[in-house]
Amino acid sequence: MRDRVTMATMTDLQGKVAVVTGGAGGIGRAMGRRFGREGMKVVLADVLAGPLDEATRALADEGLDAVGVLTDVTDYSSVESLAKEALDRFGAVHVVCNNAGTGGVSEGYMWEHDLADWRWGIDVNVLGVIHGIKAFVPILLERGEGHVVNTCSGNGGFAPIARGAMGGPATAVYPMTKAAVLCLTESLYTHLEMTGTRVRAHVLFPGGFLNTGIWESWRHRPERYAATQQRRTPDQTLEKVVARFESGGARVEFTPLETVADLVVDGIRADRFWMMGPPTPADEVVSSKAASILARREPNYLVDVLGRHAENARETEGGKP
Secondary structure: OOOHHHOOOOOOOOOOEEEEEOOOOHHHHHHHHHHHHOOOEEEEEEOOHHHHHHHHHHHHHOOOOEEEEEOOOOOHHHHHHHHHHHHHHHOOOOEEEEOOOOOOOOOOOHHHOOHHHHHHHHHHHHHHHHHHHHHHHHHHHHHOEEEEEEEOOHHHHOEOOOEOOOOOEOOOHHHHHHHHHHHHHHHHHHHHHHHOOEEEEEEEOOOOEOOOHHHHHHHHOOHHHOOOOOOOOOOOOHHHHHHHHHHOOOOOOEOOHHHHHHHHHHHHHHOOOEEOOOOOHHHHHHHHHHHHHHHOOOOOOOEEOOOOEHHHOOOOHHHOO
């Protein structure tokens, strides 16, 4: 058990400063808005200039104290500049949300994935978190308190999804990077604990089905990560994913992004490492995985995106078993 003296005490967020990467849309924008409504000063960071400006203006129009900083999390110097801008503007940083991410754009089996897909996913989803930790944790340590929230996913954080939304094998890039985020955050938690600081680490599992741009990450793919292989199938869209779910008999209900933002604020106040919603059937994957490891069994806990166990899901791309 940790010494109660070292527990975080940031229950009052009024006047504190939050930095959110991937803040131009989706979960990041929702977190920024929620922080602002708690009376916090908000720094939204994103690589997309237009959406970032729009998101920042929207918060300002609500009377919230927010600033947008154009940031490429794959570039450490850019993240360093973000930290400097936050300090110059507000004089402190108390909460850092390493939330920027890119979704799966690969097709086929993992040995067929474009190497550019791997580099893009790793640079954004893994190095982006590492850069955020390296740039901001020393600032939080100097203050003696603060929170680092890293966005994970059940796809990888629990176990990789075996079969994707369009029927074929799911990309291996995205879950691999999210598994890394969980490991990074667990390690960060331990390292912080060893120092006796009040700075805390948290991992966010948004949960459910989210209506965000990550489903269509290919629309904003940087030129330096341009595909080097000819694509064989159409790019994924959220509309196609929803249609796939519904054709499989699954009802799509989006988790409100505000609910995800609530998990973060409540988790900070409660100093909760696992920022997750209430138990759901998806949690069974965790139990099944643990049982498989302990019994030295095959990984039969892997599921397709529709929630069926891989061993019982016979449909593949093209409708053939």
